[in-house]
Amino acid sequence: MKKSNTTYRRGRQSPQNVSPKLAKRSSNDVKRQKLPASTDAIRVAFAKAAAAMLIMDRSGHCVEASDWAVKMLGLSKMALVGKSIDRLFSSAQNDTSSFVAELVKNGNHSEELTYARRGNSKISFLVNGKKIGDNSFLVTLYDLTGQSSMSSKLWRVDKSTMVLPEFFPLSESEEETDYRSLFQHLPYGICLLQNNSIVIANPIFCKMLGYRASDEVVGKQIQNLLEEGSRMFFSVLQQRVLRGETIPSRFETRMLREDRSTIDVETTFALSWYQGAPALNVCINDITDRKELEKRLTDSEGLLRNVIDSMVDALIITDLQGKVLDVNNEFERLTGYSRREAFRTEIPYPWVPEEDLRSYIGWLEKLRENNVLRDFDITWLRKNGEHIAVSLNTTLLRNSSGDPVLMVNIARDISERQASQRELSRQLQRLQVLYDLSRALTETFDIKEIARITFHQVEKVIPVDAFFINLYDEEKNLIREVFHVDIVNGVRTETQTASAPMALDEKMANSKVIYAHKPLLELRDTEPKKPLYLPFGNEEKAAASLMYVPMFSKDRTIGVLSAQSYQLKAYSEDQLALLQSIANVTGIAIEKANLYQETISNSLEIEARNKELDDFTYVVSHDLKEPLISVEGYAKIIKQEYYSLFNDAGKEYIQSITDSCVHMKRLIDELLQLSRVSKLAEKRSRVDLPKLISEVLEEQQFSIREKKAEIIVQEKLPEVLGVDTHLRIVFRNLISNALKFSDKPIPRIHISAQVEHDAVIISVRDNGIGIDPAYFDKIFMIFQRLHKKEEYEGAGAGLTIVKKIIEANGGRIWVESKLHEGTVFYFTIARS
Numbered sequence: 001m002k003k004s005n006t007t008y009r010r011g012r013q014s015p016q017n018v019s020p021k022l023a024k025r026s027s028n029d030v031k032r033q034k035l036p037a038s039t040d041a042i043r044v045a046f047a048k049a050a051a052a053m054l055i056m057d058r059s060g061h062c063v064e065a066s067d068w069a070v071k072m073l074g075l076s077k078m079a080l081v082g083k084s085i086d087r088l089f090s091s092a093q094n095d096t097s098s099f100v101a102e103l104v105k106n107g108n109h110s111e112e113l114t115y116a117r118r119g120n121s122k123i124s125f126l127v128n129g130k131k132i133g134d135n136s137f138l139v140t141l142y143d144l145t146g147q148s149s150m151s152s153k154l155w156r157v158d159k160s161t162m163v164l165p166e167f168f169p170l171s172e173s174e175e176e177t178d179y180r181s182l183f184q185h186l187p188y189g190i191c192l193l194q195n196n197s198i199v200i201a202n203p204i205f206c207k208m209l210g211y212r213a214s215d216e217v218v219g220k221q222i223q224n225l226l227e228e229g230s231r232m233f234f235s236v237l238q239q240r241v242l243r244g245e246t247i248p249s250r251f252e253t254r255m256l257r258e259d260r261s262t263i264d265v266e267t268t269f270a271l272s273w274y275q276g277a278p279a280l281n282v283c284i285n286d287i288t289d290r291k292e293l294e295k296r297l298t299d300s301e302g303l304l305r306n307v308i309d310s311m312v313d314a315l316i317i318t319d320l321q322g323k324v325l326d327v328n329n330e331f332e333r334l335t336g337y338s339r340r341e342a343f344r345t346e347i348p349y350p351w352v353p354e355e356d357l358r359s360y361i362g363w364l365e366k367l368r369e370n371n372v373l374r375d376f377d378i379t380w381l382r383k384n385g386e387h388i389a390v391s392l393n394t395t396l397l398r399n400s401s402g403d404p405v406l407m408v409n410i411a412r413d414i415s416e417r418q419a420s421q422r423e424l425s426r427q428l429q430r431l432q433v434l435y436d437l438s439r440a441l442t443e444t445f446d447i448k449e450i451a452r453i454t455f456h457q458v459e460k461v462i463p464v465d466a467f468f469i470n471l472y473d474e475e476k477n478l479i480r481e482v483f484h485v486d487i488v489n490g491v492r493t494e495t496q497t498a499s500a501p502m503a504l505d506e507k508m509a510n511s512k513v514i515y516a517h518k519p520l521l522e523l524r525d526t527e528p529k530k531p532l533y534l535p536f537g538n539e540e541k542a543a544a545s546l547m548y549v550p551m552f553s554k555d556r557t558i559g560v561l562s563a564q565s566y567q568l569k570a571y572s573e574d575q576l577a578l579l580q581s582i583a584n585v586t587g588i589a590i591e592k593a594n595l596y597q598e599t600i601s602n603s604l605e606i607e608a609r610n611k612e613l614d615d616f617t618y619v620v621s622h623d624l625k626e627p628l629i630s631v632e633g634y635a636k637i638i639k640q641e642y643y644s645l646f647n648d649a650g651k652e653y654i655q656s657i658t659d660s661c662v663h664m665k666r667l668i669d670e671l672l673q674l675s676r677v678s679k680l681a682e683k684r685s686r687v688d689l690p691k692l693i694s695e696v697l698e699e700q701q702f703s704i705r706e707k708k709a710e711i712i713v714q715e716k717l718p719e720v721l722g723v724d725t726h727l728r729i730v731f732r733n734l735i736s737n738a739l740k741f742s743d744k745p746i747p748r749i750h751i752s753a754q755v756e757h758d759a760v761i762i763s764v765r766d767n768g769i770g771i772d773p774a775y776f777d778k779i780f781m782i783f784q785r786l787h788k789k790e791e792y793e794g795a796g797a798g799l800t801i802v803k804k805i806i807e808a809n810g811g812r813i814w815v816e817s818k819l820h821e822g823t824v825f826y827f828t829i830a831r832s
Contacts, residue, residue: 336383
């Protein structure tokens with residue numbers, strides 16, 4: 001610490017020369033029995049002050065004493081500390097309790113008391129007490145007997161450093177430097193005012209206001225260092241202090257720095273005495289940072305409040321017992337209870353219904369274990385009695401020590417969500433009914449069973465007492481009942497339907513639906529005495545709620561479906577739309593059943609006609625063969641025995657007859673073969689393709705040698721599933737055609753197979769004359785030829801037979817070809 005060369009002038013001490021700022025700081029430290037280590041200088045200053053001072057607690061006991069007080073009273077500090085004032089002093093009335101009581105009561109009290117020293121010598125003191133803290137009092141002793149020379153001591157001040165000796169009564173010892181250093185290095189700004197003018201200021205005061213030295217501050221009016229808004233308040237408190245009135249021990253104000261910027265300070269006043277005149281001791285502490293933090297905190301709290309109030313969910317903050325501490329705006333809107341009404345409300349809350357209270361309390365009991373609980377669906381009761389569904393999320397907040405302190409409940413209105421879930425569930429149920437109905441209806445083509453399945457699906461989603469399905473014949477304008485359910489003797493029963501169709505009558509509800517092509521909903525206000533629509537109804541009791549919907553097929557009404565209830569207003573437009581959807585599915589199923597029955601009938605008819613045709617073909621072919629053989633035989637006899645008798649024209653006629661008989665015989669043979677293929681229903685078995693093809697090639701060995709053909713067969717051909725005799729016919733025809741329709745010197749035929757999934761694709765490729773793509777379909781028709789019989793022999797039925805065999809085995813055949821390049825025939829057959 002840098003030593004000052006300040007000199008001191010002596011002055012007179014008075015009971016008010018001790019600054020309350022020092023007293024307050026001392027008392028706050030002393031009541032903890034010792035000063036903090038960081039204030040060693042203050043502790044030393046207090047102990048060695050040239051004044052007899054005591055620190056007293058509220059009970060009247062001494063907790064700290066200056067060295068001068070110890071010397072003056074002739075006791076050790078250990079003996080003095082802890083003693084009560086009533087044992088140290090006595091009044092003229094021997095009642096020291098009045099001093100302690102008055103001091104504690106008023107905070108300031110002065111009284112003349114007597115102290116008995118050892119040897120029974122007595123000293124009179126003016127004892128001045130002043131409150132310096134919540135539980136601390138500064139007691140100053142002034143010797144009235146002349147034994148102390150304190151009243152004769154002079155006071156010294158060095159204006160060059162503005163150290164105020166009155167703030168610390170100085171002794172004549174070498175300890176003056178300690179007091180001066182303490183004053184200069186206090187962490188508070190201190191100045192002394194006389195007539196509103198600064199006469200003394202310490203360095204911290206100057207530094208706080210941005211001045212380099214105290215000379216720049218001394219002489220300035222204090223009002224010029226105050227912000228305009230703080231001047232009047234400062235002046236009012238200043239005048240009250242000078243009048244001896246009570247003011248706040250601390251107050252906040254705003255001061256101007258040298259650069260005209262402002263700082264917030266916490267200020268205390270204390271009356272003092274300087275150079276024989278009263279003065280005001282002003283102590284300031286810079287709280288700008290604190291004020292900024294307070295502003296930020298306030299702004300943060302405001303922001304948090306805005307965030308909380310702008311939440312779309314209701315927020316309830318409670319203590320651990322469930323007492324409500326705060327709610328947000330959404331809570332007020334959701335429940336109808338204001339923040340004032342909800343504040344400090346305890347369980348049971350008025351917004352939690354009694355029936356849900358037990359589950360809510362059980363929910364909260366789980367919180368201590370989990371800290372956070374989510375998605376608890378509960379019903380709340382609004383102030384107007386309306387129920388509302390909410391989803392509750394509760395969080396247990398803990399302090400830094402991990403102890404729980406608050407519960408935060410966030411409630412979200414899920415009324416719309418639950419309504420959507422109910423609607424979704426209802427729609428899913430309807431879709432499930434439609435799906436089940438569609439699936440079930442695919443398993444039958446019986447119209448009555450279709451109607452029965454429809455009824456069972458309808459009753460899952462719609463309350464039904466009576467139900468019927470009627471079919472409509474538009475061409476004949478007839479209505480036919482196919483299914484009817486009604487309540488008979490109190491039991492819902494499937495009743496007997498009318499056997500004969502009836503003409504559509506305007507008295508029937510069916511007519512309204514059929515002619516208008518739209519559904520009908522009738523909800524009666526009272527129960528009718530008799531049915532309004534006949535004949536399809538319960539003649540004993542009439543339905544009160546009725547739905548009729550048309551069944552369509554390709555924009556054509558094919559019938560009416562009806563669901564009825566004997567309850568008033570049992571149905572809605574939504575249920576009518578659902579019933580229409582069901583009727584649409586049922587209508588499709590009924591139309592499919594009708595088409596199926598029609599298809600079956602047509603198939604049977606076609607099958608019968610095909611059988612007749614096959615039988616006719618077989619009979620005709622067989623019967624034609626006998627006379628043809630006779631004609632051929634006689635022609636050959638004539639040619640052998642009488643050939644020389646004919647001229648050239650006769651010989652040509654005989655040869656033409658013979659050739660025509662051969663050709664006709666070939667046609668009849670192929671017709672017989674085709675009819676036999678239609679009749680064969682042999683069981684399919686595994687066929688060894690390599691062996692089968694080898695045997696077919698062996699049969700045609702003469703033709704192969706004659707044509708000098710090259711036959712290539714793929715190795716390791718797969719086994720197939722088919723009829724051996726049929727496959728021989730197929731390969732025989734395809735190979736013979738490849739040999740026949742070849743214009744190359746060396747015909748080449750390649751036979752191969754390729755496995756695809758469960759089938760085998762077999763190909764027969766040649767390098768022959770090829771086929772024009774325009775005739776790809778024609779070659780498979782019976783007796784269709786692309787060339788004259790003089791060019792290529794044959795009847796034109798071979799490929800027809802091949803195609804019929806392949807298709808009879810579940811396969812297909814097709815051709816690819818280019819003229820003059822060759823042809824490939826492909827056909828599929830089941831894999832073994």
